[in-house]
Amino acid sequence: CTLKNNDAHRNTCLGLSAADGRLHLSWDHHGDQLHYTKSRSGFLTSPPKRMTADDIEPPQHMLADPKLERGVTYPRFLTDRHDRLFFFYRIGGSGNGDNYLHQYDPEKGAWTRIGMLFSRRGTYKPWNDSKSRCAYLNDLIFDEKNRLHATWVYREIAASWASNHDLHYAYSDDMGRTWLNNAGEKIADLPAGDPIELGDAGIVVREVPVYSWMMNANCMALDSKNRPHVVLFKSLTTSRPQKLEHSPPKEIRAGQCFFHYWRDDDGTWQGGEPIDPKGTLTRRVDAVFDARDTLYFFHTTPKGFHCYEAKAVDRWRRWISYPLTGPELTATDASKHDRVRWEKEQVLSITAKPGANGFAILDFVLGRGAP
DSSP, X not given: OOOSSSOTTOOOEEEEETTTTEEEEEOOOSSBOOOEEEBOTTTTTSOOSSOOGGGBOOOOOSSSOGGGGOSEEEEEEEEOTTOOEEEEEEEXXXXXXEEEEEEEETTTTEEEEEEEEEOOOSXXXXXXXXXXXXXXXXXXXXXXTOOEEEEEEXXXXXXXXXXXXXXXXXXXXXXXXXXXXTTSOEEEEGGGTBOXXXXXXXXXXXXXXXXXXXXXXXXXEEOTTOOEEEEEEEESSOOOOSSOOSSOOHHHHTTEEEEEEEEOTTSOEEEEEEEOTTSSOOOOOEEEEOXXXXXXXXXXXXXXXXXXXXXXXXTTXXXXXXXXXXXXXXXXXXXXXXXXXXXXXXXXXXXXBSSSSOOEEEEEOOOOSOO
């Protein structure tokens, strides 16, 4: 597969269906017709000595009606605790899009659409009575009990991430069919055509007003008690410039910092204190927990990759930071890590750019704080 241009939105993602040993591939989207294919059955469980074109099926539609696959952006595969494969993407644009969830049937070798997960509908008064938006996921993650957690922010317009607002949370106990808010109340039924939308009660777990310049599409991780944690970055205060731009002015950008939020056992969302307000340049992050529930999040800077860590015993209030690499290895944003390798080996494996056109896989063993 070939990407149309050097556009960071055009992510390539892979999915694994253990039951039939297939590799699934989706690539090159920024408002495009869905690009999807899969390997032959048994490709992963009985791999060939040498891979050939015959191992991969021709590009194909995921759904029977290709009209349902137009305008796709940000596809991602996810797997539950029983190795069932799901697929998620947005149809529509930034500030004006809906998100859909699908499930793969390995016996039929086919996909079905569960339904629309996030709708653009609703009226948001703080942004000039905006009538449309899109949900930007921090992540969708199945926990050890197979509960599916989602955290996200809404963006009202594509023209500026000043329109991003609020930290939202919902979860599903039936593989994404029905969804509950933070208080455990039912808010959505996807097969019935009822998605999550702006007006649903109890989905805002931390208010973050517009003009906080909160970045969309950050990260989420689960600790050993299956509690979701979110790390994002935004400004300490709201600021509305005279001329609205896509990104904040330099003086606002210089004052942004990271924030950590997490859901306690009783459903209360904790945290929210700024992390290292005068630290390194903020960019999108990724995060992991080790066996002791130490939380690590990492991001890129002009000087290379940088890491922060905090311990559960301190309720993740005390942070230390340190560089992971020098300036010879960097990226636009932190890449998503290899979750299987982290769970099995406690090795953080991510991608980076060594130079203008290079590609590298970096492996780290994390931990600098006292035991």
